[in-house]
Amino acid sequence: xxxxxxxxxxxxxxxxxxxxxxxxxLMVIALVLCAKAEQTRGPKWMWILIILFGNMxxxxxxxxxxxxxxx
Amino acid sequence: MSVxxxxxxxxxxxxxxxxxxxxxxxAMVEKELLELLRSFKLLWVxxxxxxLGIMQPVSSYFMPIxxxxxxNLPEGVIANMPKPQGAEVLAQTLQQFGTLGVLVLAxxxxxxxxxxxxxxxxxxILVKPISLYSYIGSKWTAMLVLxxxxxxxxxxxAWYYTGLLxxxxxxxxxxxxxxxxxxxxxxxxxxxxxxxxxxxxxxGAAFSSIGCIAVFSLLAGIFPKQLxxxxxxxxxxxxxxxxxxxxxxxxxxxAIVSALAIIAGALAAAVWLLRRSSSVE
Numbered sequence: 001x002x003x004x005x006x007x008x009x010x011x012x013x014x015x016x017x018x019x020x021x022x023x024x025x026l027m028v029i030a031l032v033l034c035a036k037a038e039q040t041r042g043p044k045w046m047w048i049l050i051i052l053f054g055n056m057x058x059x060x061x062x063x064x065x066x067x068x069x070x071x
Numbered sequence: 072m073s074v075x076x077x078x079x080x081x082x083x084x085x086x087x088x089x090x091x092x093x094x095x096x097x098a099m100v101e102k103e104l105l106e107l108l109r110s111f112k113l114l115w116v117x118x119x120x121x122x123l124g125i126m127q128p129v130s131s132y133f134m135p136i137x138x139x140x141x142x143n144l145p146e147g148v149i150a151n152m153p154k155p156q157g158a159e160v161l162a163q164t165l166q167q168f169g170t171l172g173v174l175v176l177a178x179x180x181x182x183x184x185x186x187x188x189x190x191x192x193x194x195x196i197l198v199k200p201i202s203l204y205s206y207i208g209s210k211w212t213a214m215l216v217l218x219x220x221x222x223x224x225x226x227x228x229a230w231y232y233t234g235l236l237x238x239x240x241x242x243x244x245x246x247x248x249x250x251x252x253x254x255x256x257x258x259x260x261x262x263x264x265x266x267x268x269x270x271x272x273x274x275g276a277a278f279s280s281i282g283c284i285a286v287f288s289l290l291a292g293i294f295p296k297q298l299x300x301x302x303x304x305x306x307x308x309x310x311x312x313x314x315x316x317x318x319x320x321x322x323x324x325x326a327i328v329s330a331l332a333i334i335a336g337a338l339a340a341a342v343w344l345l346r347r348s349s350s351v352e
Binding site: 012015016018019022023025026029030033056059060063064 | 114115118119122175
């Protein structure tokens with residue numbers, strides 16, 4: 001019954017860490033592109049908030065919908 | 072003698088033309104890939120697939136703890152919860168790719184032809200001596216590289232994590248289900264390219280192709296006996312291929328053939344539409 005509780009924090013961290021790192025990479029790419037974009041669809045600060053607080057989906061939404069001059 | 076020489080010359084000329092057409096096609100593919108790289112699609116789409124792939128095994132590994140923390144369950148339910156099998160988790164991962172992955176891929180590919188046509192870049196390119204086949208074909212090839220690369224990266228990541236956390240699954244099953252599922256996503260991307268040629272609006276292209284894919288798999292799900300040969304059954308075959316109980320049945324080959332036929336037909340139709348509309352303009 002208590003086997004599940006005995007998973008300690010460091011082990012949990014080592015499992016979850018790659019997820020966090022990939023999310024951070026996505027977020028950084030999105031932020032850099034957002035900062036460099038001449039024109040975004042909608043105000044830029046709104047996209048920065050979406051990217052920062054929308055986790056994976058915020059970054060994806062920016063990649064797909066954020067930039068105007070992109071097919 | 073002279074006739075044969077002329078004949079030889081003719082053959083040589085023709086083969087030279089063909090190689091140059093292939094050379095042009097390769098150059099076009101290279102340009103498309105460069106564009107994918109410049110827009111960072113070649114980077115973020117695989118990352119999203121890897122994220123989706125890792126998330127499934129991790130969340131099913133932590134599921135008992137999550138449920139326990141939520142604390143609404145009666146005593147003993149969690150202890151008696153069956154542990155998921157590795158193959159089960161991988162089939163769930165494929166389902167994730169089938170929803171979020173399909174959405175991302177369709178949205179990435181939606182503007183592939185219509186975007187260039189709306190901005191006028193297509194007419195600049197098509198002035199050059201490039202056949203419409205290589206124009207559509209190069210875009211399609213680049214998208215396939217993106218699709219298969221992302222799917223393979225995400226699925227292998229999922230396989231690695233499943234083996235680590237839940238239970239190992241033989242690599243053979245992974246490869247076969249990867250190939251079947253890749254064909255399914257290829258169908259999606261091809262339909263998106265086709266609709267992108269047909270419709271001016273990128274969003275319309277994305278949602279038409281997602282709609283087609285959804286209808287395919289819905290019909291194959293409702294009528295498995297009658298429509299087991301249809302391409303909609305492919306995702307189901309992929310789930311079966313990874314769960315060790317392969318019951319491919321008689322229709323498996325037909326599903327592949329029909330999917331390939333639709334892919335070829337959609338590409339030919341895209342070229343035909345492009346030719347018709349560019350001669351009208």
